[in-house]
Amino acid sequence: MRISARNQINGTVVELTKGATTSHVRVDIGNGTIMTSSITNEAVDDLRIKKGAKVTVVVKASDVMIAVD
Amino acid sequence: MRISARNQINGTVVELTKGATTSHVRVDIGNGTIMTSSITNEAVDDLRIKKGAKVTVVVKASDVMIAVD
Amino acid sequence: MRISARNQINGTVVELTKGATTSHVRVDIGNGTIMTSSITNEAVDDLRIKKGAKVTVVVKASDVMIAVD
Amino acid sequence: MRISARNQINGTVVELTKGATTSHVRVDIGNGTIMTSSITNEAVDDLRIKKGAKVTVVVKASDVMIAVD
Amino acid sequence: MRISARNQINGTVVELTKGATTSHVRVDIGNGTIMTSSITNEAVDDLRIKKGAKVTVVVKASDVMIAVD
Amino acid sequence: MRISARNQINGTVVELTKGATTSHVRVDIGNGTIMTSSITNEAVDDLRIKKGAKVTVVVKASDVMIAVD
Numbered sequence: 096m097r098i099s100a101r102n103q104i105n106g107t108v109v110e111l112t113k114g115a116t117t118s119h120v121r122v123d124i125g126n127g128t129i130m131t132s133s134i135t136n137e138a139v140d141d142l143r144i145k146k147g148a149k150v151t152v153v154v155k156a157s158d159v160m161i162a163v164d
Numbered sequence: 165m166r167i168s169a170r171n172q173i174n175g176t177v178v179e180l181t182k183g184a185t186t187s188h189v190r191v192d193i194g195n196g197t198i199m200t201s202s203i204t205n206e207a208v209d210d211l212r213i214k215k216g217a218k219v220t221v222v223v224k225a226s227d228v229m230i231a232v233d
Numbered sequence: 234m235r236i237s238a239r240n241q242i243n244g245t246v247v248e249l250t251k252g253a254t255t256s257h258v259r260v261d262i263g264n265g266t267i268m269t270s271s272i273t274n275e276a277v278d279d280l281r282i283k284k285g286a287k288v289t290v291v292v293k294a295s296d297v298m299i300a301v302d
Numbered sequence: 303m304r305i306s307a308r309n310q311i312n313g314t315v316v317e318l319t320k321g322a323t324t325s326h327v328r329v330d331i332g333n334g335t336i337m338t339s340s341i342t343n344e345a346v347d348d349l350r351i352k353k354g355a356k357v358t359v360v361v362k363a364s365d366v367m368i369a370v371d
Numbered sequence: 372m373r374i375s376a377r378n379q380i381n382g383t384v385v386e387l388t389k390g391a392t393t394s395h396v397r398v399d400i401g402n403g404t405i406m407t408s409s410i411t412n413e414a415v416d417d418l419r420i421k422k423g424a425k426v427t428v429v430v431k432a433s434d435v436m437i438a439v440d
Numbered sequence: 441m442r443i444s445a446r447n448q449i450n451g452t453v454v455e456l457t458k459g460a461t462t463s464h465v466r467v468d469i470g471n472g473t474i475m476t477s478s479i480t481n482e483a484v485d486d487l488r489i490k491k492g493a494k495v496t497v498v499v500k501a502s503d504v505m506i507a508v509d
Contacts (some may be wrong), residue, residue, distance in 0.1 A: 096234045098291060098369040100229070101200040114461030116321030116340070119243035120230055120479065126195035131170040132228035133461070133480060135294055135340060138237035142232045144365065150230040153236060156273055157364050157502050158227035159201035160169070161189055161445040162220040163211045165441045167498060168483035183254030185390030185409070188273065204253070204274060204395065204409060204501055207444035216432040222302050222443060225480055226433050231236040238367070241337040252392030257411065258368055269308040270366035271392070271411060275305035289369040294432050295357045296365035297339035298307070299327055299351045300358040300374040303372045305429060305507040306414035323459030341480060342432055342464065345375035349441070349479050358373060362410055376505070377476040384505035389449035396505035396506055402471035405481040418508045427507040436445070437465055438496040440488045 102154040106130065108146050113139065120144060122152050168220060171223040175199065177215055182208065191221050240292040244268065244282050251277065258282060260290050309361040313337065315353050320346065330361060331357050378430040382406065384422050389415065396420060396426050447499040450498060451475065453491055458484065467497050 106124035118139045120132045130152050144150065175193035189201045189207045199221050213219065244262035257278045258270045268290050280287065313331035325346045327339045337359050352366065382400035394415045396408045406428050420426065450465045451469035456490050463484045489495065 096236070096289065096369045096371060097280055098198075098234070099270075099272040099280060099367045100304065101273060101276060102299065103231070104197055112461060114321065114459065116319060116324050116326055117461050119170055119461055119482070120223065122230070124195075124197065126193075126197075126216055128173055128193065129222075131225045131232050131480075131482075132237075134226040134230055134237040135239060135338075137326070137338075138230070141236055142230065142237060144230060144232070144237075148232065151234065153229040153231050154199075154227060155297060156188065156200045156202035157228070158223060158502045159199055160212065160222040160500065161191070161201050161203055161207070161213060162222050162441045163213070163217065164441060165438045165496065166487055167434045167443065168477075168479040168487060169441070170480060174454065181254060181390065183252065185253050185388060187393055188254055189273070196452070200251060200273075200275075201444075201446040204407075204446060206395070206407075209448060210441055211444060218425050224436065228403060229237045229293065230447060231234045240334055241369070248390060255392050257363065257392050257413070260368070262321070262333075262335065264331075264335075266311055266331065266333075268361075268366055269363045269411075269413075270368050271363040272368055276368070280368065282368060282370070286370065287354055288341060290364060291367040291369050291402065292337075293363055294326065294338045294340035296361060297337055298360040298375045298431065299329070299345070299349065300360050300372045301336050301351070301355065302372060303374070303427065303507045304418055306376065306408075306410040306418060306420075306505045307373070308411055308414060309453060321459065323457060323462050323464055339375075341375040342377060342476075344464070344476075349375060350374055351375075358372065360402060362505065379507070380473055395501065398506070400471075400473065402469075402473075404449055404469065404471075406499075406504055407501045408485060408506050409501035410506055414506070419504065420508070422504060424508065429505040429507050430475075430499055432464065432476045432478040434499060435475055435489065436478055436498040437467070437477050437483070437489060438448070438487070438498050439493065
């Protein structure tokens with residue numbers, strides 16, 4: 096499957112925190128950068144996401160903001 | 165200003181495409197990774213975003229999806 | 234690729250309208266239901282989306298609102 | 303009330319899971335398709351959403367991605 | 372129709388800018404505060420949004436970020 | 441830091457509810473209007489958000505919908 100979302104970055108899961116219905120997944124995308132994702136517990140189970148897993152971080156262009164100093 | 169959005173990555177604008185009301189901004193965040201952002205033309209003008217500018221890419225955790233092969 | 238987004242519905246592109254930087258894609262998901270998607274022109278070109286194409290509509294659970302009468 | 307969000311699909315709630323602050327609502331939109339929504343517990347209480355309720359699923363066009371095989 | 376989105380604020384349209392596929396709508400919500408919305412041209416036509424129109428601004432709780440100095 | 445998100449409204453936190461991974465923050469933006477935000481617990485701790493804190497509510501234009509009666 097290929098998807099319209101313009102940002103797709105490979106990384107490795109370094110931390111997984113499960114809440115009541117929502118999990119937080121932290122992914123090392125290299126170069127010392129960690130991205131944090133908030134997804135459903137159901138997705139974590141379905142995709143068998145766990146610490147050490149190779150994953151792709153996916154973000155739509157319209158969800159990326161730009162800040163300047 | 166500090167913001168609740170969990171993902172804040174420094175980079176350099178490498179391409180700026182202006183549409184009728186919406187611009188696309190491509191940012192090199194290092195390690196060979198380019199992120200694409202879709203923001204209003206008004207924001208581009210207000211923040212004086214242009215090719216070569218040092219910027220921070222900002223994404224909420226709930227806008228970050230995870231994919232696996 | 235499998236993705237964390239919980240909503241993935243098969244359909245057929247019935248209309249494609251290209252703007253300056255953003256395209257609108259209308260997808261028939263069956264049962265008389267049409268879904269409208271707003272994505273970048275770049276994604277349309279990259280995925281070769283056109284009228285008649287078989288596609289999958291993908292939506293995160295946190296982007297689905299519920300309304301009642 | 304009529305809203306700018308382009309996707310409004312009628313359905314029936316088939317499952318409701320309440321978390322600490324966030325609920326997951328599964329809605330049958332017909333044709334064998336189930337959509338999953340993640341909303342606040344407060345909205346669930348306010349709109350009296352429960353299993354069997356007739357609801358409308360609402361999604362903005364910019365939150366609808368397109369994938370191809 | 373009542374919707375799960377937690378933020379619903381009444382206001383008056385003070386400016387409407389139409390692009391190729393996307394419009395920007397500026398709404399005065401009182402107290403000197405203007406909110407800016409980016410929606411499809413199709414929604415603008417369908418809801419007959421124009422300068423001076425009484426409207427309700429609607430935002431999901433998960434789309435509201437918090438910043439501090 | 442200045443950000444591309446077009447909506448930035450000053451207010452005061454009037455209520456903070458922490459869930460397992462997600463918090464709900466209610467902010468009085470004046471004129472009797474309360475906005476509700478759903479952010480990560482991590483952001484609440486990092487920004488030291490608490491009842492009575494002066495904050496800025498930040499929303500992207502593409503996350504603002506318009507409704508009419």
